[in-house]
Amino acid sequence: MKIALLGFGVVGRGVYEITRERSDMQVTKVLCLEDISLPDAQAVKNIRDILEDDSIDTVVEAMGGLHPAYEFVRAAMEAGKNVVSSNKALVCTYYRELLPLAQKMGVGFRSTAAVGGGIGWLSELERARRVQTLRQVGGIMNGTCNYILDNMTRLGKDYTEALKQAQALGYAEANPTTDVEGIDTWHKIILSSNIAFGISLDFDSVPVAGISRILAEDIRRFAAHGRVCKLLGIGKRTEDGFSVYVQPALVGQDQLEANVPMNYNLITFVGDISDRMSFYGQGAGRYPTAYNVVQDLVDVAAGKGFYAPYGVGTKADNTETLSWYVRGGWDGQISEDWDGAVITGKVSVADMHAWLKTHSDAFAASVQE
Ligand SMILES: NC(=O)c1ccc[n+]([C@@H]2O[C@H](COP(=O)([O-])OP(=O)(O)OC[C@H]3O[C@@H](n4cnc5c(N)ncnc54)[C@H](OP(=O)(O)O)[C@@H]3O)[C@@H](O)[C@H]2O)c1
Numbered sequence: 001m002k003i004a005l006l007g008f009g010v011v012g013r014g015v016y017e018i019t020r021e022r023s024d025m026q027v028t029k030v031l032c033l034e035d036i037s038l039p040d041a042q043a044v045k046n047i048r049d050i051l052e053d054d055s056i057d058t059v060v061e062a063m064g065g066l067h068p069a070y071e072f073v074r075a076a077m078e079a080g081k082n083v084v085s086s087n088k089a090l091v092c093t094y095y096r097e098l099l100p101l102a103q104k105m106g107v108g109f110r111s112t113a114a115v116g117g118g119i120g121w122l123s124e125l126e127r128a129r130r131v132q133t134l135r136q137v138g139g140i141m142n143g144t145c146n147y148i149l150d151n152m153t154r155l156g157k158d159y160t161e162a163l164k165q166a167q168a169l170g171y172a173e174a175n176p177t178t179d180v181e182g183i184d185t186w187h188k189i190i191l192s193s194n195i196a197f198g199i200s201l202d203f204d205s206v207p208v209a210g211i212s213r214i215l216a217e218d219i220r221r222f223a224a225h226g227r228v229c230k231l232l233g234i235g236k237r238t239e240d241g242f243s244v245y246v247q248p249a250l251v252g253q254d255q256l257e258a259n260v261p262m263n264y265n266l267i268t269f270v271g272d273i274s275d276r277m278s279f280y281g282q283g284a285g286r287y288p289t290a291y292n293v294v295q296d297l298v299d300v301a302a303g304k305g306f307y308a309p310y311g312v313g314t315k316a317d318n319t320e321t322l323s324w325y326v327r328g329g330w331d332g333q334i335s336e337d338w339d340g341a342v343i344t345g346k347v348s349v350a351d352m353h354a355w356l357k358t359h360s361d362a363f364a365a366s367v368q369e
Pocket residue numbers: 006007008009010011012031032033034062063064065068086087088089113114117283284285286289
């Protein structure tokens with residue numbers, strides 16, 4: 001297998017290093033903005049040098065962002081090359097374009113590192129869905145948010161302090177918006193739900209709430225009631241359709257999710273034969289992530305395509321009702337008073353997310369049963 005790498009950053013360099021030790025695959029070209037020199041691969045600045053090179057059969061996209069990554073990946077597929085990408089934003093956003101194109105061109109297309117980094121989550125979903133109906137997918141899918149919430153819970157830090165610490169350790173970007181507002185988890189749960197349920201979700205139907213409004217006083221109330229807050233991405237098959245959303249959630253202190261430390265991920269599926277299966281590991285980092293890119297390369301070399309067939313366009317209905325912890329301005333039904341905050345009566349996911357949009361000082365977290 002002759003490979004071209006697009007991007008030579010954290011992931012790209014890791015893929016280069018791992019493949020150098022293997023005899024079945026070789027990185028021969030690297031698209032890179034900076035001037036680099038590699039002993040056994042040619043650095044190029046123009047994508048044409050890769051697209052027009054017939055000796056290259058597979059492109060690894062590890063640039064990030066939507067543009068020009070989308071145009072490059074599309075052109076690579078149109079040129080008959082397999083594509084492996086670690087870019088969740090790209091694969092989620094252009095699912096409806098790239099998946100049919102890969103199938104039409106008969107090229108391999110995999111993106112295991114895009115969800116769960118070092119956890120082979122999408123490959124596990126692929127295996128799970130071929131022998132059973134999946135009922136539910138999701139969990140802790142963003143290490144930055146888990147690190148911040150874990151620090152607030154275990155060390156009593158406030159949000160700003162915990163975020164600064166995450167940035168100092170390289171677990172959070174200088175601009176942390178994509179992580180803390182739940183967008184990264186949103187991409188991951190949409191992609192996971194599409195694969196698990198064989199659908200193609202409308203983005204607008206999947207609501208997202210992140211963790212940036214959480215205060216130390218919220219964490220103290222959760223602890224007093226035996227609860228821990230985690231940011232969860234959830235995708236569920238319901239009687240009428242699908243419930244898919246991202247939000248802070250309160251789990252019991254003895255639940256697996258509550259005990260996920262630092263920047264680790266814990267992702268779970270529930271199948272009608274296997275029941276609950278959880279996968280734990282590093283959601284990011286050079287070698288864990290590059291490991292799954294190389295796993296994809298091995299699968300593509302063996303002729304594997306995407307994880308699931310392309311499914312029809314679907315809206316999540318989110319009519320599922322839950323109880324919620326709310327601090328700030330709730331004037332609906334209340335089932336418990338938590339001294340400065342409340343636990344609501346049952347409110348649908350769609351209604352609570354709509355309410356949060358109009359109450360910018362409020363914080364809400366679902367109470368997981
Ligand atoms: N890092 C992780 O642990 C991890 C885990 C899972 C998934 N991912 C995903 O993997 C992707 C890559 O992440 P990363 O952490 O490796 O990013 P990164 O360290 O920023 O590397 C991206 C590389 O792509 C290059 N690049 C960007 N635009 C380019 C262009 N137009 N032409 C050529 N090269 C270009 C960058 O060059 P410059 O530096 O010169 O701009 C940089 O070398 C992202 O989609 C990310 O979400 C990352």
